[in-house]
């Protein structure tokens with residue numbers, strides 16, 4: 290058995306992005322950039338008003354100032370002329386500052402008498418002007434290669450004035466759930482011994498959250514022939530095949546064996562973690578295969594710890610981008626950690642994190658309640674409330 294860090298190192302050494310493609314910006318959300326986004330213009334393109342009001346020359350400000358309004362500057366339609374001594378221009382937020390003007394006065398402190406604007410208030414500190422290029426300059430790198438185009442990055446990419454971006458292909462995933470006892474949800478009560486197949490729904494959901502396209506989700510019986518054919522077919526259709534259940538040492542634990550004929554090479558098998566010890570990763574026919582334990586909580590914990598970084602790597606991000614551990618104070622005590630590194634399911638409480646009471650690896654109800662994973666290193670002593678631990682959004 291290897292440790293968690295070693296397993297992640299092997300994962301990172303194995304996974305990389307698939308195909309690069311050029312897509313229109315509207316199709317790029319959620320993808321990782323294969324090339325940086327470079328600004329094609331200055332932003333703002335010229336000195337720009339930050340307020341609705343009047344563009345003035347500071348030199349004219351002996352109070353009360355009475356300035357002639359000589360024109361208007363709108364966003365998209367600037368004022369062509371220049372502002373001379375004793376003049377001002379009506380201006381709106383986002384509009385270009387006319388030549389000659391050097392600041393904007395908010396309309397709330399200005400009185401109008403016909404074409405005169407009257408200013409009785411002393412100038413405040415703010416000039417209400419955004420200088421040309423104060424956000425970014427033409428040629429600046431706004432987003433580096435490898436950056437995921439999340440909603441905030443989409444704004445920067447569009448702001449760069451690019452119509453298309455170079456991105457990595459969205460990884461494709463097939464989820465195979467194995468076990469004779471598994472029934473389609475809604476049908477488990479029909480036959481004794483059946484349980485609803487729940488894990489593939491969570492794994493597929495997590496794959497989508499981490500940017501994958503789930504091309505299929507199949508429920509398979511514990512029949513070696515059926516499993517072998519399904520394994521071979523899945524490898525033809527997806528970058529990553531996730532197989533759940535049958536990972537342990539039971540007589541019908543066929544999850545690894547079903548890929549043997551397809552030439553499975555294991556990258557790791559069994560990791561010293563709790564829950565999820567039977568997790569394994571391999572490669573067959575140039576595709577990745579991730580084996581998750583069947584117990585629902587174990588499956589989802591190992592999906593978070595291994596599927597998420599695999600998808601990050603396949604999508605063109607560093608795999609570690611999917612595992613951002615944050616220090617957080619403990620809101621309740623934790624027992625000493627045994628020899629397997631342990632990932633407690635936890636919730637936020639009173640500004641800290643607290644392990645939930647049901648830590649059973651087969652739990653489904655308690656799984657739904659868990660917001661976080663707390664990471665405890667093997668051999669760590671008992672921890673008291675107030676101590677700082679490492680937590681990961683689950």
Ligand SMILES: Nc1nc2c(c(=O)[nH]1)N[C@H]1C(S)=C(S)[C@@H](COP(=O)(O)OP(=O)(O)OC[C@H]3O[C@@H](n4cnc5c(N)ncnc54)[C@H](O)[C@@H]3O)O[C@H]1N2
Pocket residue numbers: 466467468470471484485486487488489533534535536537538539542564565566567581582583584585587650651
């Ligand atoms: N002698 C040993 N027994 C077990 C060991 C061990 O080391 N030695 N490891 C235990 C650990 S840890 C885990 S975790 C489980 C994982 O076993 P498998 O991956 O082989 O999973 P299954 O036996 O197929 O199923 C376990 C459990 O989960 C239910 N299940 C399976 N798939 C689904 C699904 N898609 N949806 C809902 N529930 C599912 C299944 O019915 C079982 O109850 O092994 C321990 N045993």
Ligand code: MOO
Pocket residue numbers: 563564565566567582584587650651
């Ligand atoms: O890995 Mo198992 O998750 O402890 O039940």
